[in-house]
Amino acid sequence: MARIPMTLACWDYDRTRALHDETVRPEGIALTYLPLMMPESAFRMLHFNDFDASEMSLSWYTRLAALKDRPFTAIPVFPSRMFRHSCIYVNVNSGIEKPADLVGKRVGCPEYQMTAAVWIKGMLADHYGVPVNSVRYATGGLEQPGRREQPMDLPADIVVEPIGDDRTLSEMLESGDIDALYTAHMPSGFARHSPNVRRLFEDYVTVEQDYYRRTGIFPIMHTVVIRQDVLEANPWTAQSLTKAFEESKQRALADLRETTALKYALPWLTAAAEEAREVLGDDYWPYGIDRNRETLRTFIRYSHEQGLIPDRIEPEALFAPGTLASAKI
Template sequence: MAEKIRLTLACWTYDRTIPLYDGTVRPEGLELTFLPLWIQEIFYRMLKYREFDVAELSFGAYVASLFEDSPFMAIPVFPSRSFRHNSIYVNVNSGIKEPQDLVGKKVGVPEYRQTAAVWIRGILSDYYDVRPETVMYYTGPLEDPSRRRRYFTVLAETDVLPRYKSIKIVKIPEGKNLSDMLANGEIDAIYSALIPSSFRNYPERIARLFKNYKELEIEYYTRSKIFPIMHVVVMRRNLYENNRWIAKSLYKAFEEAKNIAFEKFITQQLWDFETIHYALPWLFDHYEDTVKVMGDDYWPYGLKKNYHVIETFVRYMYEQGLIPNIIKPEELFAKETIDT
């Protein structure tokens, strides 16, 4: 019997990855050491030191890496997705009441290349006529790391500045953080994947731009059929080139883990129990609403089902000066997985 290849996998423990974490799913020919690390730590260690064989990675960072030293190869597995109308925060005294009011304002982004920020700028440009170059961007830590150690900007050393001179970026001073600057009125808005602490601490000063964000996100999905991809699964390119079969083995395992998680959630935790499994009284109603809008397979893996989403994101990366040219979605993934 052939000996299995041992691999490290750094990934967060989502419901859709727990079957890989607890050993319910075992990839063919592989023995995984699953490292359930905080997402930002995974990104930093993988981008800077290539520490893991396989890792969850920022989609924006991965696409940008293909035009640099191209150290990774991805499989079309997307463990993190999120709508982003909810991720724009404004100082209530900034005069920003609607998207067009962002033009000419100072907007904080932890990183210009942050995947959430790429989606936000793209959506604002496509649907609200707020072009990326009409805003002044301020980059730096979202939070004071001495107070909130989990919230630190770990990709600062690898952030990519835009190729277009029309896009203006200012690095905030050492010791400052975007959350406090928004509360103090030093910047007007923030685009962020993480909720700024000032949004909770100073509700009289900070608000979401789109207060009816759920309604707008449903409308956005209905029009675009896009459920934005945040993270992708990558392996070190040398590992892939030496063992190309690993890509398909990993893809099948992630797909199986997701299917197990969804089946368990739907059949055991929604339908078959007389008591509430999670402390959310209207969780079933939320699930029904999601399926009504997005269908049963609302979290698809694979290239074909996500082609339009990936194509749109690559276009946004190009339009925002983060990559020099547009590439086809199939060029992003191991060819052994694109016909899945």
Template structure:
């Protein structure tokens, strides 16, 4: 009988991974060590350094590097994060923004332009409301901590107004100061949580809007998938299928 291989799986500490973490679900042919880690750190270390055997990956970043022939991981279609994103549009309520179309020409912050959640949000603006990405001025940077950069090299498409914010500033700081008109982000900004003045959601009743979006499109947006490092997939051709099961 073949001996099990040792494999480490790194992902967010969430209900979708609980059965792997506590051993209720076994990976055939493998002895698994599960390491819980915040997704942002997983993504940075995976895309920059390919540190992990198997890990949670940003769907949009994985598609980008795969399309460029630079992927260190093979994608496994186990989608451990799927989230509707209408809740992630935050606005200054003193800028005359009452509907999505009012974002045209506005200055909008985003943690990373290539980040999966904002990619979906830009798709929603385009598909549902006819707002092209080049009709908005984009600014990227750390949401709550200064100095965040794109996790993989990224060049803005021609005609897109995208610039990084100063390295010593945060999106939330600039949003509260009125230097940004809106934010598109996966995580609720502290300025909204703390109910700072003139901060609100573009879609206050976002659950109703998201339900209608699903009825209209049948789409339940994919955020993250699992990835297996290519050298392991090549060495053990059975391993991707075993992990998927």
């Protein structure tokens, strides 16, 4: 049987590189891998259906999954995961010394609905006594002015105010016009060591490891979606891609265990990889439903509590049926 052509837009992660260089080939699929960084791939998929499959923001996708006729369906593959305690920045003159001090403050965020922000708001509410409605959110461009997000129908007690087209969140944090900032991308003021900006959790690795030990959650940022018309024509492509992503990931994890020569330009790579396995387990970047069920349920709960989805759904509702019962994942 001839392989069917498919395009996949996904950043060039180590865990997907075998798909990019065709060391791993999905069964029955002639894959064209387009190494596009987020959010370009997701934006083009959302607005123009540019690809057969694409990396996608978990938050954007969860909102779309609530629709009766979703434009695409995910597979339980998560190329991007990250603990986000390190992504809360504060102005040093804001009076914020501990998480609870965020209550009553004005907090910047590029998008209220972005995945990193959903995790941060939920984590602060669950573990640090900072309810979602206890701060005022200022949204807009981080380094370039004019960013806008999709319309939202939020509860009346959640205040989200655009900063306008002539300012950026990064300079507002440095000047003190916002007290804190939740952002996936490091703000320029912090990157150039501005004395006015610091992280809320300065020892964030210790804090994040403790969070994992208490919750078992390694936050998921992105999933992978397949266009609905592609799935309807060839439902088996969901399982084929899922298996290929898993094999590619396992090759990347093996590279991190290689000690003959360092595969990546990180002097203490071996120590970092061993620490990750000690804290998170041998397969510390799991795909599939079962090992991610609590993480996905928590994110769905956060999305509902933050007014982004009308009802809570089970994780299975997010993914293609053919990927739910694989022994491999």
